[in-house]
Amino acid sequence: MKRLSYGLLEEQGYEGYLLKKAPERVLQFGEGNFLRAFVDYFLDILNEKAGFNGKAVLCQPIEKGLSELINEQEGLYTLFLRGQENGEKVNNKRVISCVSRCISPYSDFDSFMDCAANPDLRFIVSNTTEAGIAYDPACGLDDRPASSFPAKLTRFLYARYSNGLPGFIILSCELIDRNGDELLRCVNEYIRQWNLPREFTDWVNKENVFCSTLVDRIVPGYPATEAKEICEELGYEDKLIDTGEVFGTWIIEGPQTIAKELGLDKTGLPIRVVDNVDPYKKRKVRILNGAHTSMIMAAYLSGQNIVRDCMKDEVIRGYMNRALYDEIIPVLEGLDRKDLEAFAGAVTDRFSNPFIDHELLSISLNSASKWKARVLPTVVEYYRHYGKLPPVLTFSFAAFLCFYHMGTELGDGVLIAQRNGKEFSIKDDRWVLEEFYKLREADLHTLADSIIDNEKMWGGSLGTLPGFKDMVMEDLDLIDDKGMYEAMKEISNGSYQNSSGR
Secondary structure: OOEEHHHHHHOOOOOOOOOOOEEEEEEEEOOHHHHHHHHHHHHHHHHHHHHOOOEEEEEEOOOOOOOHHHHHHHOEEEEEEEEOOOOOOEEEEEOOOOOEEEEEOOOOOOHHHHHHHHOOEEEEOOOOOOOOHHHHHHOOOHHHHHHHHHHHHHHHHHHHHHHHHHOOEEEEOOOOHHHHHHHHHHHHHHHHHHOOOOOHHHHHHHHHHEEEEEOOOOOOOOOOOOHHHHHHOOOOOOOOEEEOOOOEEEEEOOOOHHHHHHHHHOOOOOOEEEOOOOHHHHHHHHHHHHHHHHHHHHHHOOOOOEEHHHHOOHHHHHHHHHHHHHHHHOOOOOOHHHHHHHHHHHHHHHHOOOOOOOOOHHHHHOOHHHHHHHHHHHHHHHHHHOOOOOOOHHHHHHHHHHHHHHEEEEOOOOOOOOOOOEEEEEEEEEEHHHHHHOOOOHHHHHHHHHHHHHHHHOOOOOOOOOHHHHHHHHHHHHHHOOHHHHHHHHHHHHHOOOHHHO
């Protein structure tokens, strides 16, 4: 079977969109699955529908990567966006042709630096993992290349400045808060460390736009178990097949001129240029991540294993929807209610994705810090707004306690527990697991009393929130009396009344 190439597609009479030649207008730090299923997909659509007419030259950010494979396939790869939309199964295929080549600065540093002299280059995109945007003082100006991504970028920008060329629109996609701001901070640190000219400092900060962005798409990546069958159906060998969910959204904080340069008004792509990315970050954390964290431990203790199967259960789905529409959305400020409800409406489709086996246990990793970041702020804001506690989200804390209390053995970074005679692992920071382990023989009320008052875990005692401790205790009694699933049912349909009337 022949390898994917432009020549092979011509032989096959491929009728899809292809862009064989175009100027390199994008430098992309990162050649992994996510950027190829997200940014490069969007760029491919912009080329087809908006006349962007630009290729992306990829830069391999670490020593081992995909540069050889990408170049062997002339930058081409097949992308499948799969999932569920409006209750219907979707499986869209597209050959992506916006990638020109991939450079490894570890083996060809000069080619990487030569890109700085390209006057067509306008955008820089990055996704170098959460740890990628970090200042490492060990990096030097003369390193070929420097180990850290911000140091590589600083060296590249200095070459651009030295060539007398304009700056860039820099779009950081790393999963950290204010990623663009943090990247600029690191770049300025290297400028100071390397004693670079003040004029260069001014050029970096005035002639470049460092955008903080929010990215959202689940990307399972290379479908190893299906690859052989897929290639047989395609009629060619593709070692870079990528898969992602259908849903995707990219929020970019910056001037509206960015939208004009990209031609977003001609595509209908889910890319928005906004004045402030923070409300959209809150939307994702509170709605998408909050739905996960408030549901998965109760669902697991009800016998479920996969998120998709939870959506087939009316009780669990109803529990999640009550949390979303009755408790989370009503106290989210800064965005239109219809926008919030549309985002929440996509959650059920995303969680129902028939192509992704998203395990509840994998989502439960570090649930203590996740509940604090994703759920607790809504609980506090709901109380401030209504003078009472949200029943589903408060119940989710009781479910969290029950889940962690099942751990009876402390292993290497895990608590060992059993459900229906089968062993499973609870994973969290060591000190969190130790807090629960030392209370393993306590009754649930004693456990709750201790964990609720654990200031290190929550940044203060949750017992200061009026009625919280009492409601959690009553939820634990309900779980003990009815079992987790029946307790979820009563909470979700509103039939359970505690002493405060919920």
